[in-house]
Each structure stands twice: as C-alpha cells, then as structure tokens.
Amino acid sequence: MAETVRWLTPEEQRAWRGFVRLHERLGGRLGRLLQSESKVSPADFAVLVHLTDSPHGRQRYQDLARSLEWEKSRMSHHIARMAGRGMVVREECPDDGRGAFVVITDAGREAIEAAAPRHVEAVRDLFLDHVTPAELRVLTEISERVIRRMDEDPS
Amino acid sequence: MAETVRWLTPEEQRAWRGFVRLHERLGGRLGRLLQSESKVSPADFAVLVHLTDSPHGRQRYQDLARSLEWEKSRMSHHIARMAGRGMVVREECPDDGRGAFVVITDAGREAIEAAAPRHVEAVRDLFLDHVTPAELRVLTEISERVIRRMDEDPS
DNA sequence: TAGACACGGTTGATACATCACCCAATGGGA
DNA sequence: TCCCATTGGGTGATGTATCAACCGTGTCTA
Numbered sequence A, B: 001m002a003e004t005v006r007w008l009t010p011e012e013q014r015a016w017r018g019f020v021r022l023h024e025r026l027g028g029r030l031g032r033l034l035q036s037e038s039k040v041s042p043a044d045f046a047v048l049v050h051l052t053d054s055p056h057g058r059q060r061y062q063d064l065a066r067s068l069e070w071e072k073s074r075m076s077h078h079i080a081r082m083a084g085r086g087m088v089v090r091e092e093c094p095d096d097g098r099g100a101f102v103v104i105t106d107a108g109r110e111a112i113e114a115a116a117p118r119h120v121e122a123v124r125d126l127f128l129d130h131v132t133p134a135e136l137r138v139l140t141e142i143s144e145r146v147i148r149r150m151d152e153d154p155s
Numbered sequence C: 001t002a003g004a005c006a007c008g009g010t011t012g013a014t015a016c017a018t019c020a021c022c023c024a025a026t027g028g029g030a
Numbered sequence D: 001t002c003c004c005a006t007t008g009g010g011t012g013a014t015g016t017a018t019c020a021a022c023c024g025t026g027t028c029t030a
Helices: A010-038 A042-052 A061-068 A072-084 A106-126 A133-152 B010-038 B042-053 B061-068 B072-084 B106-126 B133-152
Strands: A058-060 A088-092 A100-104 B058-060 B088-092 B100-104
Touching: A010 A042, A010 A106, A010 B010, A010 B133, A042 A058, A042 A061, A042 A072, A042 A100, A042 A106, A058 A061, A061 A072, A061 A100, A072 A088, A106 B133, A133 B010, A133 B106, A133 B133, B010 B042, B010 B106, B042 B058, B042 B061, B042 B072, B042 B100, B042 B106, B058 B061, B061 B072, B061 B100, B072 B088
Parallel strands: none
Antiparallel strands: A058 A100, A088 A100, B058 B100, B088 B100
C-alpha cells in the first residue's frame, strides 16, 4: 500500500508548502495585531462579526457554530469566556426550552468597531495589495471549488 | 481616522473569506485525519518532517523554531511532550553550553513513515486534485510573493 | 578583564481547543 | 399516549499555544 502512494511532485510540494506557510504567517500577524491593539482575539473577532451581521445582534449557539465551523463545545466555552468579559450575553430561548441565544452587548459593539478598521487595513497591507485582480479571481475560484467539494463529501 | 478606512470591495471580501475558510476547513480535516489515524498531531508531523530532512535527524532548537516559525517557548514545550512520547530526544550541545539538539528516534521515524502516505493522499484528494496546474502556479506565486513581503517588512 | 549585553533555552500562568460524556427538551412514530 | 432517538447545549479533563519573566552561557568592548 505504501508503495503505491503518489508522492507530491516538486511543483506540488512547493505550492502546498507555500500555501500552508502563507496562512500560518498571515494568520499569525493578523492575530497578534488584533490582540495587541484591541484586546480582541481572532476568535472573538469572528464571533462579533457574525453577531453584528445578524438581526438584533443575536444568534442561536448552533447557528453560530455552524457558520463558524466550530464544535458546539468550543462555542459554549468560548461564549462563556466572552460573556465573562462582557462582550456578549447568553439569553434563554422561549420557543425551545433547550436552546439559547448569544447576544452582542454595547461593549461588544464598541470592541469590534474599534478593531475592524485596523484589521481591514492589515489584510490589505499584508495580502490584498500584493495580489492582482486576476489572481484574486483565481484564488476565489479555487477556494470555493475546494470548499464545495468538502461540503459534498463529508469524508 | 475610522472614516478613511478602505473597506473591502465585495470581490475582495469574497476572496478573503474564501481563503480564510479554505484553510480552516482543510487544516481541520487534515489535522483530524492525521491524529485519528496515526497518533501524530499536525505539529508533531511538521517537526518530524524537518528532522528527517536534516542530517542525522538532528537540529538545534532554534533552527527548528525558525524554519517552523514557532516561538522558542513553543518549541521547548512541544519537544518536551514529544520526548515524553518517545518520538525525539533532547541532546546537549558540546560546542555551545547553552544550546541543545533535538534528535528523532526510531519510534519517531516509524511514526512519520506510517503517517505520511495517508497525509499526502489526503492533501491530494482534498486539494491538489481539484486545482489545475495553471491555478497551482498562480497560487504558488501569490504565496511566495506575499511571504517575501512579510519577510522584508517585519512590521 | 570586568561589565554589559545578547543568545539559547526553560518555566509557569493563563487562554484556548478538543474529546468524551452528560443532561434535558423535543418530536415522531407505534 | 408512551417510548425513544435526536437535538441543543453544558462540563471537566487533557493537550496545546502564548506571554512574560528567568537563568546560565557566550561575546564584545571599554
């Protein structure tokens, strides 16, 4: 079995390593920047973005988890910590006795509004400004195609 | 200041989110696969790959940290855990009283040789097989260009 | 040759992710 | 109507990442 492995060609190897490293570095910098300048971690940021995108700044735990592709356990722990820092609150759901909402607070809105401009600027400085529109289209297409494949085949 | 932010255009937004999500999903799957089938975490895997690439399967902590872009602290903690599991050993450095080597063990070699084929196969199945050679070249170029920029400007 | 400073690595505290379970509410059949 | 599988969420243990502070060793220079 091990003898039939199709190892990566040099170009494939280079592409794959480059891709992995790109994300590592980019993610690292953006994360550090967010955290150092605004007391909002990348995870916090993602949660807050989704909440501000939702009506009344509220979402069910599960829906949030699905759109962030987090496990419910992670969501639960993380929201608890964020609630502890006053950025969100947990709210019971009257319709469904089991369910719960997570709702953004004023402090949460302030936090993300403070963090967003620097974040967007950094995404530009570090990434978008160095990619041509044509390349960007290729990247978008690759990403969406591969993600679609993974959706179809939950392995 | 907040008024002068160049927010992302819809295409940029789509590209950026796609890129971020692509890595999240791909990384998640590959990591889970690695861990579930071989008792080697993605971090372990990276360390072992670098060690097998080095003469005598040994490298200085710092060198390893630099090429993986880890902090020395992370390296220290992680190697300690890997040593606990018998995949590597720590070795004093005679030339430099401060320094130390990390050396792969036979068990470490077995572990990575067991894990690599499945990993490569998954990288293909999930990613490379869905990207054309031309797209792959674009991706490589983007990655290397952006990484180069970050090297030049350590912000 | 004595400081002073840089380097290589370690440690402990804290935050975070994941896993394996748990629990209660729900909703569909038999 | 009862039963039971499913769903929405929570919990605690464990492994991992990050930060800051630390320590001994090496190196440079006054």
